Amino acid sequence: MSGIDPAQLFLQEAQDLLEQLEQTLLDLEHRPDDGELIDTAFRALHTIKGSGAMFGFDAVAAFTHHVETAFDHVRKRRIAPTRALIGVALAAKDQMRQLIDQPANADAVVGDAILGDLRRFLDAAVTPTQSAEVTWRVRFRLPSDAMATGTNPLLLLNELRALGPCSVITLTEDVPPLEVLDPAACYLHWDVSVRTDQPRSAIEQVFFFVLDDMECDIEPVPSVEIARPGGGAGTPAAERQTAAEASAAPPPERHAPVPAGQPPGRADPHAAKTVSTIRVPAERLDELMDRVGELVIAQSRLRQIAAASSDAAVKAVAEEIERLSLELRDTTMGIRTLPIGQLFGRFRRLVHDLARELGKTIDLVTIGEETELDKTVIERLNDPLIHLIRNAIDHGLETPEGRAAAGKPAQGRITLSACHAGAEVLVSIADDGRGLDRARIRARAEENGLLAPGARITDSELCQILFQPGFSTAREVTSLSGRGVGLDVVKRAIDGLRGTIDIVSTEGSGSEVTLRLPLTLAIIDGLLVRVGLGRYVIPLSAVEECVELSTEEDARSRGRGFLNIRGDLVPFLRLRELFNTSAPADRYQKVVIVSAGELRVGLVVDQVIGDHQTVIKSLSKLHADVEIFSGATILGDGTVALILDIAHLVEHGQRYEERFKGASQGGMRYDDMERQPAA
Numbered sequence: 001m002s003g004i005d006p007a008q009l010f011l012q013e014a015q016d017l018l019e020q021l022e023q024t025l026l027d028l029e030h031r032p033d034d035g036e037l038i039d040t041a042f043r044a045l046h047t048i049k050g051s052g053a054m055f056g057f058d059a060v061a062a063f064t065h066h067v068e069t070a071f072d073h074v075r076k077r078r079i080a081p082t083r084a085l086i087g088v089a090l091a092a093k094d095q096m097r098q099l100i101d102q103p104a105n106a107d108a109v110v111g112d113a114i115l116g117d118l119r120r121f122l123d124a125a126v127t128p129t130q131s132a133e134v135t136w137r138v139r140f141r142l143p144s145d146a147m148a149t150g151t152n153p154l155l156l157l158n159e160l161r162a163l164g165p166c167s168v169i170t171l172t173e174d175v176p177p178l179e180v181l182d183p184a185a186c187y188l189h190w191d192v193s194v195r196t197d198q199p200r201s202a203i204e205q206v207f208f209f210v211l212d213d214m215e216c217d218i219e220p221v222p223s224v225e226i227a228r229p230g231g232g233a234g235t236p237a238a239e240r241q242t243a244a245e246a247s248a249a250p251p252p253e254r255h256a257p258v259p260a261g262q263p264p265g266r267a268d269p270h271a272a273k274t275v276s277t278i279r280v281p282a283e284r285l286d287e288l289m290d291r292v293g294e295l296v297i298a299q300s301r302l303r304q305i306a307a308a309s310s311d312a313a314v315k316a317v318a319e320e321i322e323r324l325s326l327e328l329r330d331t332t333m334g335i336r337t338l339p340i341g342q343l344f345g346r347f348r349r350l351v352h353d354l355a356r357e358l359g360k361t362i363d364l365v366t367i368g369e370e371t372e373l374d375k376t377v378i379e380r381l382n383d384p385l386i387h388l389i390r391n392a393i394d395h396g397l398e399t400p401e402g403r404a405a406a407g408k409p410a411q412g413r414i415t416l417s418a419c420h421a422g423a424e425v426l427v428s429i430a431d432d433g434r435g436l437d438r439a440r441i442r443a444r445a446e447e448n449g450l451l452a453p454g455a456r457i458t459d460s461e462l463c464q465i466l467f468q469p470g471f472s473t474a475r476e477v478t479s480l481s482g483r484g485v486g487l488d489v490v491k492r493a494i495d496g497l498r499g500t501i502d503i504v505s506t507e508g509s510g511s512e513v514t515l516r517l518p519l520t521l522a523i524i525d526g527l528l529v530r531v532g533l534g535r536y537v538i539p540l541s542a543v544e545e546c547v548e549l550s551t552e553e554d555a556r557s558r559g560r561g562f563l564n565i566r567g568d569l570v571p572f573l574r575l576r577e578l579f580n581t582s583a584p585a586d587r588y589q590k591v592v593i594v595s596a597g598e599l600r601v602g603l604v605v606d607q608v609i610g611d612h613q614t615v616i617k618s619l620s621k622l623h624a625d626v627e628i629f630s631g632a633t634i635l636g637d638g639t640v641a642l643i644l645d646i647a648h649l650v651e652h653g654q655r656y657e658e659r660f661k662g663a664s665q666g667g668m669r670y671d672d673m674e675r676q677p678a679a
Helices: 006-030 035-054 058-075 083-101 108-123 153-161 200-206 237-247 282-307 312-336 347-358 375-396 400-405 438-447 459-467 487-496 551-557 646-665 670-674
Strands: 134-141 166-171 189-196 215-221 337-339 361-367 372-374 411-421 424-431 500-506 510-518 523-531 534-539 543-549 562-565 568-574 589-596 599-605 607-615 629-634 640-644
Touching: 006 035, 006 083, 006 347, 035 058, 035 083, 058 083, 058 108, 083 108, 083 347, 134 200, 153 166, 153 189, 153 200, 189 200, 200 215, 282 312, 282 523, 282 607, 312 337, 312 372, 337 375, 347 361, 347 375, 372 375, 375 411, 375 424, 375 487, 375 510, 438 459, 459 487, 459 500, 487 500, 523 589, 523 599, 534 607, 543 562, 543 599, 589 607, 589 646, 599 646, 607 629
Parallel strands: 361 411, 534 640, 568 599
Antiparallel strands: 134 189, 134 215, 166 189, 337 372, 411 424, 424 510, 500 510, 523 534, 523 607, 543 589, 562 568, 589 599, 629 640
C-alpha cells in the first residue's frame, strides 16, 4: 500500500457504502419485511463505523454507532422499519456523508436532532421476551502488525463488553524483553468470557475486519464456570440445557470477512464468479484514451501509405496494425463505459423526497439499467436528468385528488429507461401525468415574444419552445419552478454532449422526453466527404443513405432545395453554398441523407470518400459560436477535417422546409421561392 493514503481508501469505500445504504433504505420502504435488506443496511452501517474508527474519522464512527444501534433493534424485530424510521435513517445517511466529505461544515444541531429522533424510536421499542443466555469463551490473538494497520484492541474488547457481562484476561507470556521489544508490534492475546443472548455471529462481527488474519476460537461453555452477576454459581435447568445444546454445535469455521452488503451466514450465490477489480484514477483512463486516439490517427496514416505502396509486406503489416488498433480502441472504450443504472439509482432519493414535499405518491420505474455509456457522458448527464425529473413531478404528475378526478390511480409513475440504438444511447423520462398544455405554452410564448401571434408552427417546434431561456408556464414561483431556469440548462448540456432532445406528449395521458446521446465523446465512426477542396466528417450514426444528384435533378431543384426520396420530399442543403466554396462543383454530386430523431435532411457533397475512424478534437473558444461544426479531426495525411453538427444542420433544413410549406399553402410557387432570400 506504499504511496496510497489510507484515509483516501476509506473515503472511496465510504462513498460506495453510503450509496448502497441509500438504495437499501429506499427498497426497505417498499419491502419492510425483507430481512436481507435489513441485514444489508446494518452491515453497511457496521462497516462505516469500523472503518471510520480505524482511519481516524472518530466523529463519523461515533455518529454511525447510534444509527447502527437502532438498526440492530430493527434486525432483532424490536423496532419496525416504518416510513418514519427510514426517513430518519436517510437524514442520518446525509449527515454521515457531510461528516465524511466536509466535517468542518457539518451542522451539529442537525446531527443532535437526528439522534434525538432515533432515541425516541428506541424508547418506544417493545422489549422482547429474553431468550436464554449462553456464556461464550473467546480466545483471540491479533496479527503482530495489527496496531500498525490501525486495529485498536480496546475497541474490540469494548464491543464484546457491549454484548453482555464480560470478564477479560490479558495474556502476556509472549511479550519479549524490553531491549528487543518492537513498540509497534502486538504481543498480547486475550481470553474473554462473555454472557449474552446473542448468537455466535454477533461475536464474529466484532472481529469483522481482522477475522481472516487473526487466531480466534469461539466456543460455548457452561455458565457455572463463571460467577453469575450478583453472586451465586447455580445455573437454572433451562440455561444448562441451552449451554449443552450450544456446546454440541460444530466448532467455528475460519472464513474470510463477509463482503459489505451480504448478510452474515448467507452464502454468496456469486462466489464462484468473483472477479477481481482495481481502482484506477479517471485521469489515467482519459490519458489512455488520448494515446489510443493518437494511435488511431497514426494507423490511418499508415493505411494511406500502404494503399500507395506495391509492397505486399507493408500492406500486411498495415492490416495487422489496423486490426490491433481497432481492438485496442474497442477495449479502451469498454473500460471507460459504465452501466447507466449507477446514474438511475441516484434519482430514487430525489423522487422520494419530492413526492413527500409535494404530497404526491410516485412510483419510479427503471428499465435498461445495464445499458453502458461513456463515463464522461454519465457524469454530465446527471444535472439534465435532475431537471427533467423535477419538471415531470412538478408539472406533469397530478395530485392524488387530481388523478382520481381524471380516473387514474392515485400513484403516479415516472419511468426512466435507456437502450442502445446503433451508435447512440436513448435515455427517456416518461410520466403518466396530464401531458403538455399546448394552448398555454403557445399563449406564454406569444406573451414573451418568442412566437408571433397566429404564426404557423409544428408540434415539434412548439415543444422545443420549452427549452428557450427564461420560459416557464408555472403560474407562481415555488421552490421547484416558476423562474424559467432549468430546461434551457438541459438543452445546453445535451448540445454540449452532441445529443438531441425529442418530446412526445398526449394531453391527459403523459409526456416522454427522449435524449439521444453518442456512445462516446472520444472516437466515433464517421463518413468522410469532400466539398470543393475541403474534407468533412459526418457522424456515421446519423447517416441513412447516399444517393446521386444528377445534373438534371440539380437543375430542376435549383432554388427549391427538395429531393424526392421514394415519394418523400426531403429538404437538402448545398454545403458548397453554406461553406462559400469557390472551387468548381463535380459533375455528379452526391446527397448524404442524415437524420436527427424523426427529422431528415440531405447534404449535397462533391464526393463520398468513405468511412473514417474519427478521433474528436475540440474546437478552440474562438470557434464556440460556429454551430454547424461540433469538432475536428486529424486525417492520415496530417490535414484537418471538420466534423459536422448534424442536429444544427437538420434544424436548418427543417426551417427551410417549413418556410416552403407555408409559402405553398399561401399560393407561392416554386419560381417565387427562388426569388426569396435564403433560409
